Amino acid sequence: MASKYFDRKTLDFILEDVHTASSLSSLPYFEDHDAETFKMVLDSAEHIGDTIMFPNLSAVDKNQPELVDGEVKVHPSIKSYLNAIGEAGLLSADFSYEDGGSQLPLTVSSAVGFTLVSANNGMLYSGLTAGSARLIATFGSEELKKTYVEKMLSGKWQGTMCLTEPQAGSSLSDINATATREDDGTFKLTGQKIFISAGDHDCCDNVVHLVIARIKGAPSGSKGISLFVVPKILPNGELNDVTNVGIFHKLGQKGVPAMHLGFGDKSNNCVAYLIGQENKGLGYMFKMMNEARIGVGVTGAAIASAAYQASLEYAKERPQSRRLNEKSAVDSPQIPIIQHPDVRRMLFFQKAVVEGSMSLLTEVxxxxxxxxxxEDVNEKAKYHLLLELLTPIAKTYPCEAGVKSISDAVQVFGGYGFTEDFSVEQYYRDIRITPIYEGTTGIQSLDLLGRKVLMADGKAMFLLAEEITKTIKEASQTEKLQPYAGKLGDAVKRLSEVTQHLMKVAGTGDVELFLSDASLYMEVFSLVTISWQWLKVANAAEKGLKVAGINAEQKAFLESKTKTMQFFFHYELPKAEGFITRLMDSEVITVLRGEEKMVF
Known part of the structure; x- marks a missing residue:
């Protein structure tokens, strides 16, 4: 196993030098905190990662959850982890004081999540609990808040989100789960839910399910969906009618049980409590979606980080062959593979993906x-639009590029990377779910092109262009960065051109044609966005290099940031042009036309 799973120095650099996270303390809501508070919180997360999570990476993966006599047994280290984050206040860190939290910025909580997940993503229990507790705290009655939120944020009670059904995956308007009103104001729930992460386990005292269902007689489609709290154990101490039907055996993230749950299967007596208003459940879920999607992006970046650290360490230690220009010197010692150009290319790519993703996630x-x-209404609206526009990219790029990044990590190890002797094979399995979580890449791409680009008559795109222009102007003041400022400016123009072309297609009314290659548009948008982030990183690095008295280690650290920016601009950004060629092509390949038949 590698000795590191993330680079704390880089995380601190991105938080403060690139994005000035401590400036958030000037806002009244965060005024009780400062850079020292943020450091203490991250130190706490790193300690838990070092002492509980990382040492159990392989054990949690190899000892999968088991369903025994209707109960789910998981690795005992899960309990230690949940107790530790509960006691450290990490579950509630970004909750308001009113809801029992520490009122820390999400910017810091995302960094905490990155730290923990990179240590062991097989312990992905806490994010689900925090997300469901936030829904109850935001939309639930005072009674629901009082009953559930504190226990959930302590780490003692698990939270879940139950959306997917066997016949309704991403199409939530087709769910069949039904709630019947009772005279006492509660509901009786019937139905099935699948792929419920942490749907039950023996390392918590209760499981609080948040379930979307249709109240009997409610309108069809998404307009008739309500949200309910369905606890495993009712407030009176009795077991609710929730059945563990089975556990899905997964490709990766094996430490977290993915459950098939039945509601009302035993006695048709599954008690559910309505959250908020009837028929508003899907809206409540989607109001929390930005945070959830950022969390998935953090997960992708974190797993990729752990794989990068492992492959970097291996490349420094593994001797193999000699420099290509010195092949004739067969008697000379073999060199570490990190000296070979192709290995360096793969390491640069991993570093570019991980740190570029970290920067984007911090920005968002x-x-x-x-x-x-x-407090300023106009400024709030501005950042809301930027958040809405960039969230699909912040979810998608770290996950999709992260899969490719870990593929390169496996390649760096060669045959050893395909064995269980090293952790990268686990990371390769574990990350594959992230492009599917919280809306697949296809769905995120439809959201980006079909909704977010058009949002507020294109104002979000205009605001993003303004932000990128600020970075370009700053880079233009440094001679070394001027060529890259120009490259980014050209890329933004090309993104604008392809966007305008697609808007003309949208104007024809052919929605299917307009959105047919939305995933390729996502690729272009992501490459431009990450290039922007890398130029921001390079701006901060070059600024740091001008500080008097920096030592050789600091100098090497900062120079590595600019070098990786150069790699991204020369190796990754040019790929956008190929996608643009396809997006501007009028030939229709994937859309069925008229009586055209399937050819597969």
């Missing part, structure tokens, strides 16, 4: 904080 988390905490 900060937009979230500003959109919720600024």
């Amino acid at each position: 988390s900060k937009y979230y904080d500003l959109s919720h905490s600024l």
